[in-house]
Amino acid sequence: MMAVLLSSCTSGDSANGKVQIEFFQNKPEAKTTFDELIKTFNAEHDDIQVTQVNPPDAETVLKTRVVKNDIPDIMAMGATDTYSILAQSDIFTNLTDSSLLQTIDPNYIQMLKDLTGMDEVTGIPYATNANGIMYNKTLFKEMGLDVPKTWDELIATAQKIKDAGEIPFYFTYKDDWQTSLPFNALASNLVGIDFYQERRDNKVTFKEKYREVAEKQLELMKYGHGDNFGKAYSDGNRAFANGEAFMYIQGTWAISEIRKANPNIEIGFFPFPTGNDASKIKLVNGIDSLFTIAADTPNREQAETFIAFLLKPENIGRYIDEQTLFSAVEDVKQDDPAVQELMPYIEQGKVIDFPDHYIPAAVQLNSIVQSFLQNQNIDNYLDTLDKEWDKVANRR
Amino acid sequence: MNKRIAPYYWMTVPAVILFFVFMTLPALQGIYYSFTNYNGFGKEYDFVGFKNYFNLFQDDNVGNAYWFTFKFAIVVTILTNILSLLIALGLNAKIKFRNFFRGIYFLPNILSVLIVGYIFNYLFSNVFPIWGQNLGINALSTNILGSESLAWIGIVIVAVWQSVALNTILYLAGLQTIPTTLYEASNLDGAGKWREFWSITFPLIAPFFTINMVLAMKNSLMVFDQIVALTNGGPGRATQSISHLIYTGGFEGGEYAYQSANSVIYFIVIAVISILQIRFLQRREMDL
Numbered sequence: 137m138m139a140v141l142l143s144s145c146t147s148g149d150s151a152n153g154k155v156q157i158e159f160f161q162n163k164p165e166a167k168t169t170f171d172e173l174i175k176t177f178n179a180e181h182d183d184i185q186v187t188q189v190n191p192p193d194a195e196t197v198l199k200t201r202v203v204k205n206d207i208p209d210i211m212a213m214g215a216t217d218t219y220s221i222l223a224q225s226d227i228f229t230n231l232t233d234s235s236l237l238q239t240i241d242p243n244y245i246q247m248l249k250d251l252t253g254m255d256e257v258t259g260i261p262y263a264t265n266a267n268g269i270m271y272n273k274t275l276f277k278e279m280g281l282d283v284p285k286t287w288d289e290l291i292a293t294a295q296k297i298k299d300a301g302e303i304p305f306y307f308t309y310k311d312d313w314q315t316s317l318p319f320n321a322l323a324s325n326l327v328g329i330d331f332y333q334e335r336r337d338n339k340v341t342f343k344e345k346y347r348e349v350a351e352k353q354l355e356l357m358k359y360g361h362g363d364n365f366g367k368a369y370s371d372g373n374r375a376f377a378n379g380e381a382f383m384y385i386q387g388t389w390a391i392s393e394i395r396k397a398n399p400n401i402e403i404g405f406f407p408f409p410t411g412n413d414a415s416k417i418k419l420v421n422g423i424d425s426l427f428t429i430a431a432d433t434p435n436r437e438q439a440e441t442f443i444a445f446l447l448k449p450e451n452i453g454r455y456i457d458e459q460t461l462f463s464a465v466e467d468v469k470q471d472d473p474a475v476q477e478l479m480p481y482i483e484q485g486k487v488i489d490f491p492d493h494y495i496p497a498a499v500q501l502n503s504i505v506q507s508f509l510q511n512q513n514i515d516n517y518l519d520t521l522d523k524e525w526d527k528v529a530n531r532r
Numbered sequence: 533m534n535k536r537i538a539p540y541y542w543m544t545v546p547a548v549i550l551f552f553v554f555m556t557l558p559a560l561q562g563i564y565y566s567f568t569n570y571n572g573f574g575k576e577y578d579f580v581g582f583k584n585y586f587n588l589f590q591d592d593n594v595g596n597a598y599w600f601t602f603k604f605a606i607v608v609t610i611l612t613n614i615l616s617l618l619i620a621l622g623l624n625a626k627i628k629f630r631n632f633f634r635g636i637y638f639l640p641n642i643l644s645v646l647i648v649g650y651i652f653n654y655l656f657s658n659v660f661p662i663w664g665q666n667l668g669i670n671a672l673s674t675n676i677l678g679s680e681s682l683a684w685i686g687i688v689i690v691a692v693w694q695s696v697a698l699n700t701i702l703y704l705a706g707l708q709t710i711p712t713t714l715y716e717a718s719n720l721d722g723a724g725k726w727r728e729f730w731s732i733t734f735p736l737i738a739p740f741f742t743i744n745m746v747l748a749m750k751n752s753l754m755v756f757d758q759i760v761a762l763t764n765g766g767p768g769r770a771t772q773s774i775s776h777l778i779y780t781g782g783f784e785g786g787e788y789a790y791q792s793a794n795s796v797i798y799f800i801v802i803a804v805i806s807i808l809q810i811r812f813l814q815r816r817e818m819d820l
Contacts (some may be wrong), residue, residue, distance in 0.1 A: 196783045202573035220787050225573055310657065310678050312766050365767055366657050366675025498785030500769075507768025510680050531587055531790050532569065 154185040155438045156439040160208035162194035163425060166393060177445050184438045193452075202227055209439050212262070215423035215489075217497045220252045222428075228258035228382060229429040230435060236260050236443055244423055244464045246490050250329070259426035260443060261464035263456055266405075266478050267420040267490065270384040270391075271377070273402040278373045281382075283477070285414040287352070294359040296526065297382050306381035308372030309509060314500035316492050317385050318356060319505050321408030321420050321489040322349040332494035335525065339444050342521040351516045354409070356385075357509060366511060377401055387423065389459040391474055403474040419478055421487035424461050473496055488492035498528045543721030559799070565792045572788030584793035594794060596769055597777040604684060604773065606754040608691050612748045613741070616696045620703035621733075634704070641697035649761020651676070652690045656762070677763050691758050695751060697746045707733070742813040748804055755800055761801040765810055774798050 147385060161170060175396060189208065191197045195218045207227060213219055213276045223230065231237065237245060237260060244261035252258075269290075271283070279300065284290040294304035300364050308314045323331075334340045357364065361381065367386045369390075376384045377397035384390075391403060407419040408528050427446070429439045445451060460530050462470050462482055470479065495501045502526065508517035566584055571575035588594055623634050640648065658676045664672025676682040709766035714732050723731070734741075756775040759765060765780065772780075778798070782791030 141658055197631060199573055199786070218786075222573065225571070227573070310675065310763075310766070312764065312768075363674040363678065365678030366661065367678075371657060411587065480727065496785070498781060498787045500780070500785065503766055503768050503772075506766055507680065507770070510767050527587070527591060528785075528787075531584070531787060 158208040263461040265424040307360040310368040312506040315505040322513040325410035333441040419481035422490040453499035590792040608752040616699035645757035706737035
């Protein structure tokens with residue numbers, strides 16, 4: 137209801153002789169960066185005026201606007217289930233042959249095709265993020281700890297920290313989406329993404345394949361703090377910034393928030409060591425934002441001009457610097473010291489997409505995982521995943 | 533047309549039109565969509581008959597949401613009415629700064645539920661646990677909103693804290709309607725305070741009791757904002773109310789038609805409960 141009210145501000149055409157382009161994006165963290173980029177763009181173009189719209193809970197607002205057929209000219213969002221459903225509803229322009237895709241890393245374009253199951257490309261991957269384990273370099277040095285490369289090393293490191301009376305992991309499981317971070321790392325490496333295609337065809341079940349994922353996620357819970365389900369994401373960023381914990385299972389998107397709380401913190405980041413063969417571990421690396429153009433916008437050309445501007449190396453470079461993300465445009469490098477340990481994985485393509493992007497939103501994975509971590513019943517959990525998946529599939 | 537009647541039409545006709553356009557029409561649309569497989573956007577959908585309704589009764593998430601909502605609504609209704617009646621009696625007595633206190637007690641009703649929720653959320657996660665630890669009370673030393681079995685109590689506390697304000701005002705208004713001569717007479721007869729309350733005060737504010745029970749019940753059956761601000765339905769689905777389920781499933785989950793069916797059923801349930809409540813409580817009023 138709130139979302140409907142918020143969405144009632146719409147873009148009109150040419151109040152001052154310029155073509156008005158509405159740029160709708162879903163990342164509150166990126167608002168200021170986009171504002172600056174848009175300012176430069178508007179100054180360079182006499183005939184186009186871009187306006188940014190960034191409401192809270194943007195994905196839901198966007199869906200309600202689509203219902204009203206009030207679709208923004210350009211939409212930026214993550215490559216999630218929402219993008220997938222909207223793409224399948226044909227509300228985006230088909231960009232398969234667009235020149236905008238020329239500089240984009242083909243791996244990410246393939247990722248979009250896998251996600252939607254369509255041959256057309258309707259989104260232009262822009263920035264990507266990674267999910268792994270963040271650690272406090274200063275604390276690691278003080279205790280003489282090495283960065284763990286395998287699952288056994290990870291548990292041994294956590295045990296050592298716990299024995300010293302400190303907090304190994306800062307869990308922020310009051311927010312249910314936080315519980316899906318270890319799920320994503322474990323599921324992608326231990327089971328893989330192909331599982332979801334087979335699950336759609338009813339060839340496998342979670343019960344057969346996901347036991348190890350569940351066991352390992354449960355094992356980690358032994359190394360939290362006293363109130364794992366009482367702290368939320370923002371509490372965790374603050375606590376980690378203040379050095380309360382050694383490690384933080386998190387995405388790269390949190391780095392800028394943590395630095396706001398403590399600009400001097402020395403952050404390191406390593407891929408989640410899900411198994412004991414270090415050479416096989418892949419980094420969970422998904423599309424953080426992509427651009428789409430409304431299928432029925434009369435201003436497609438102007439929208440493409442704006443996207444081409446954002447894709448210029450200097451502009452995307454600035455964006456990924458300020459947001460600590462990675463570029464989907466080839467040959468634009470992220471040099472932030474915090475994420476240098478992740479760069480080899482991205483450069484060598486040892487990456488894998490977020491598994492939860494392949495699970496229909498109606499299944500509500502996050503709350504299922506959160507509930508499992510509370511009652512710790514693995515059989516019940518795997519049954520619930522299968523049951524909810526089937527129920528949603530039956531309702532479609 | 534009679535000149536005296538005309539103004540009534542001027543007032544009612546626009547109201548009827550507005551009500552129809554903004555309330556009845558969307559409700560009818562919702563009923564229409566509940567027989568389709570529409571996902572909320574997109575252009576294509578099919579009619580599926582009663583499939584959504586059939587699936588609703590198989591879905592234990594729906595059952596779970598009904599169970600939570602009813603448990604919550606009953607507890608909140610009872611607590612709200614007891615507390616607000618007590619506060620109203622206190623505020624109606626001859627105490628110093630009476631008007632000042634009346635204003636203070638009404639404040640929670642003016643504040644936005646969302647803001648109150650976020651403030652309490654902060655208190656539950658960062659302030660109360662520290663008190664609990666210092667006092668050595670184990671149950672209080674973690675955030676109760678993070679526990680599947682206790683989180684609903686946190687929401688009850690916030691909901692009652694806020695809804696007591698409005699009900700107190702209604703009870704106060706009721707208390708003002710009682711003529712003081714009745715109390716003078718009972719005083720002469722030697723009735724005690726307790727006797728006075730059960731024999732005079734409570735029967736005479738019966739209509740206010742009815743409306744307060746119905747309002748509190750209806751409001752807490754539709755609980756939504758508190759849940760968004762405090763737990764977002766979690767942990768797991770432990771505090772997911774029906775309206776929260778309809779919102780998250782319908783808009784975030786892309787199951788618009790399915791949740792439309794849910795809301796049609798829910799509408800019927802609330803209407804039936806309110807009617808039964810009013811009939812039952814009004815009959816009680818007449819007996820007295």
